[in-house]
Amino acid sequence: MSPLLALSRPTKRSLVVALDLLLSLITVWVAFYLRIDQTGLPQMQQKYVYLLAPLLAFPLFVRFGLYRAIFRYTGMAALASTAKAIGIYGALFFIVILAFKWDGVPRSVGLIQPILFLLLVSMSRAMARFWLAGQSGKSYHGIGRLLIYGAGEAGVQTASALGVAREFVLLGFIDDDPTKVGRTINGMDIIGQDDVADAVERMGVTDILLAVPSLGRSRRNAIIAKLRELPVHVRTLPGMVDLASGRVTVRDIQELDVEDLLGRAPVPPDEALLARNLSNKTVLVTGAGGSIGSELCRQIVLERPRKLVLVEHNEFGLYSIHRELEGLCIENRLAIEVVPLLASVGNLDRMREICQAHRPATVYHAAAYKHVPLVECNPSEGVLNNVFGTLSVARAAMESGAEYFVLVSTDKAVRPTNVMGASKRMAELVLQALSAAESIDFGVLDGTARTATLNKTVFAMVRFGNVLGSSGSVVPLFRRQLLEGGPLTVTHPEVTRYFMTIPEAAQLVLQAGAMAHGGEVFVLDMGQPVKIMDLARRMVQLAGLALRDDDHPGGDIAIKITGLRPGEKLYEELLIGDNPEGTIHERIMKAREDYVPWSEFAPALAKMRSAAKRSDEASIKEVLRAYVHGYEPQINALPSDEAAA
Structure with a gap:
C-alpha cells in the first residue's frame, strides 16, 4: 500500500492544504515573472500580493468543501467545485489589487495568477486521482482485471462507474461492430471478438462483463458459449428495463442470469391468453x-x-x-x-x-x-x-x-x-x-x-x-459451493433433468x-x-x-459424486x-x-x-x-x- 494512503485523514488533509497554499505562492511568483520578468524576491509592496493569495484561497476552498473530497474518487463534480472556488477567488483577488494599487504590482497580475492557480490546482487533483487510484488498486487483494463486452452506452456508463470503485481495473472494451474496433473510449482500446482470447492471455484478464442489455437471447447465448472457453469470470448487467431508471453502478454487476446458463430463448407470451x-x-x-x-x-x-x-x-x-x-x-x-x-x-x-x-x-x-x-x-x-x-x-x-x-x-x-x-x-x-x-x-x-x-x-x-x-434448484446450491471453494456436488454422473x-x-x-x-x-x-x-x-x-x-x-473446483438420493431417478419424463x-x-x-x-x-x-x-x-x-x-x-x-x- 502507498505510504500516503496509510496516513490518517487529518494528516492527508493538512498535506493538501499545504500544497494549495504553496501553489498559490508559486503562481504569484510566476505571474510576476510573466508580466515584468521578475525572478527575485518581492519588491516594494509586492509582498502584500504574496500574503493576499493564500489568505483568500484557504477560506474559500474550505467553504466549497474542497478538503472533504477523497482524491482518488475525484470526479467532474469535484473539479467543477474547484473551478467555482477559484473563479470567486480570482474576482476578489483582482478587485483587491485594483482597489489598493500597490507599488510594483501590475493590474494584469490580478488576471494571470488566478488562471495559473486554476490550472495547477486542477492538475494536482487529477494527478492525485489517477496515481492514488492506481495505488489503491494495487493494494486490493484479488482485484479483477476487466474487459467490458459492449462499447455502447451501457458499457461507457459502466466504465465510468468503475472509475471510482476498487473492485476492477478496466483494461479495455470488446465489440463486434467493425466501425468501433480499433478506436478508443477514454483511452481504452476497443478490440474485436476474434482478438479476445489473445487479449485475455496478454493482459491477464480475469473478468469479462457483458454490457449489452438490449442484445437478443440467441446472440447473447452465442457470445457466452465462446467466452466459456476462456479462463475468465463472465458477469453481466441487468436488462434495459432495469437500467432505464438511472445510471449504471457497480452494484448492477451480477452473475449471469439463469437464462444464460440454460442457453435457450423463451418464447414471447401470448398477451390475449395471459389476460383471458x-x-x-x-x-x-x-x-x-x-x-x-x-x-x-x-x-x-x-x-x-x-x-x-x-x-x-x-x-x-x-x-x-x-x-x-x-x-x-x-x-x-x-x-x-x-x-x-x-x-x-x-x-x-x-x-x-x-x-x-x-x-x-x-x-x-x-x-x-x-x-x-x-x-x-x-x-x-x-x-x-x-x-x-x-x-x-x-x-x-x-x-x-x-x-x-x-x-x-x-x-x-x-x-x-x-x-x-x-x-x-x-x-x-x-x-x-x-x-x-x-x-x-x-x-x-x-x-x-x-x-x-x-x-x-x-x-x-x-x-x-x-x-x-x-429455492430447490441446483443453481443457488452450485453458486454457494463455488463461493466456498467447492466441491460442487452431483448425485450421479448421468443424472439428467428438464429445466x-x-x-x-x-x-x-x-x-x-x-x-x-x-x-x-x-x-x-x-x-x-x-x-x-x-x-x-x-x-x-x-x-x-x-x-x-x-x-x-x-484445477480450482472439483465435482463430487454423492450418490442418488432417496426416490431419485436418473431421468425424468x-x-x-x-x-x-x-x-x-x-x-x-x-x-x-x-x-x-x-x-x-x-x-x-x-x-x-x-x-x-x-x-x-x-x-x-x-x-x-x-x-x-x-x-x-x-x-x-x-x-x-x-x-x-
Whole structure:
C-alpha cells in the first residue's frame, strides 16, 4: 500500500492544504515573472500580493468543501467545485489589487495568477486521482482485471462507474461492430471478438462483463458459449428495463442470469391468453410465497385483476410477496386489491371460508411439498399436503363457484420412484376425477351419506420440470459451493433433468390454464434435457475457474459424486402416454391421460388419508402403487442436502 494512503485523514488533509497554499505562492511568483520578468524576491509592496493569495484561497476552498473530497474518487463534480472556488477567488483577488494599487504590482497580475492557480490546482487533483487510484488498486487483494463486452452506452456508463470503485481495473472494451474496433473510449482500446482470447492471455484478464442489455437471447447465448472457453469470470448487467431508471453502478454487476446458463430463448407470451382468466377478475394463488407461486403473482398483477388473494402458510414468505406486490402496484399505478391470507391448504374449513369470502374466478394451486428426499422421509405429511391439500382447495373452489382451477404439477409425477412425484400424480388424478364427474359424493371422505351436486369448475393441470433459480434448484446450491471453494456436488454422473426459468414457467402456466376446457393435463415444452454434470461444468467455466479432476489435478473446483438420493431417478419424463397433442401455443402440449372415476377413487382416498393420519407408511405406498402408474419405491441412502439434481 502507498505510504500516503496509510496516513490518517487529518494528516492527508493538512498535506493538501499545504500544497494549495504553496501553489498559490508559486503562481504569484510566476505571474510576476510573466508580466515584468521578475525572478527575485518581492519588491516594494509586492509582498502584500504574496500574503493576499493564500489568505483568500484557504477560506474559500474550505467553504466549497474542497478538503472533504477523497482524491482518488475525484470526479467532474469535484473539479467543477474547484473551478467555482477559484473563479470567486480570482474576482476578489483582482478587485483587491485594483482597489489598493500597490507599488510594483501590475493590474494584469490580478488576471494571470488566478488562471495559473486554476490550472495547477486542477492538475494536482487529477494527478492525485489517477496515481492514488492506481495505488489503491494495487493494494486490493484479488482485484479483477476487466474487459467490458459492449462499447455502447451501457458499457461507457459502466466504465465510468468503475472509475471510482476498487473492485476492477478496466483494461479495455470488446465489440463486434467493425466501425468501433480499433478506436478508443477514454483511452481504452476497443478490440474485436476474434482478438479476445489473445487479449485475455496478454493482459491477464480475469473478468469479462457483458454490457449489452438490449442484445437478443440467441446472440447473447452465442457470445457466452465462446467466452466459456476462456479462463475468465463472465458477469453481466441487468436488462434495459432495469437500467432505464438511472445510471449504471457497480452494484448492477451480477452473475449471469439463469437464462444464460440454460442457453435457450423463451418464447414471447401470448398477451390475449395471459389476460383471458385474469383481467378484471378475482384470482387466488396458493403457495403465493414460494418460487413459482410468487412469480405467478407478479405476472398476474401486471394483467390487472380486480383482486388478488394470496394464500400462504409461511408468514415471512407471505409478508415478502405482499410487500413486493404492493410496491409493484404503486410503481405501475395499478388499482388492485391484494389480500394476504395465512392458511394451510389442508384445512378445508379455512379454505372454504376464504373462497366464500372472496369468490375467486380463477385459482392457481401452487402450494406443495416438492423436495424429493424430505417428502420421502415424511410421506404422511407429503400426502396430506400434496393430495388432500389439493382436494381441499378444489372443493372450496367448486363450492364458491370458481370458473377455473389450475394445478401446478411436476414431471416427477410421471412413472415416479418417490412419494413426492406419486403424491403429485394422485393430486392430478383427484382433479381429473372431479372434472369428469357431474355429481360428487364426498360422503366416503366426510363420514356422511350425502351427495352434493356442485358448481362446475374447469380443472386443468400443468406439468413441467425443474425451474432454474428456485429455492430447490441446483443453481443457488452450485453458486454457494463455488463461493466456498467447492466441491460442487452431483448425485450421479448421468443424472439428467428438464429445466426452465421461473418467469417462463409461470407465463406458460397462466397461458395453459386459459386454454383449459376440463380435465386436461398440459405439458410444457422444456426443450432438451440437461445433464446436471454439464450444468456444473458450465458454472465452473463461467466463474473463470478451472475444473479439478484426474486429468487436471491443479484445477480450482472439483465435482463430487454423492450418490442418488432417496426416490431419485436418473431421468425424468413429462408424459405417461405417447399421444401428446399440440395447442395454439408452440411451447404447450396437451395430454388426455387415463384417470379413475370418482366413485372408485374416493374409497382409495379415504384409505390413504386414514393411513396418513396414523403415519402408516406401508399403507400409503400400497395405495400409491395401486393408482399411480409406474410407481415403484426405491430403497436408497439417507438424503443429502449437499447433493444436487
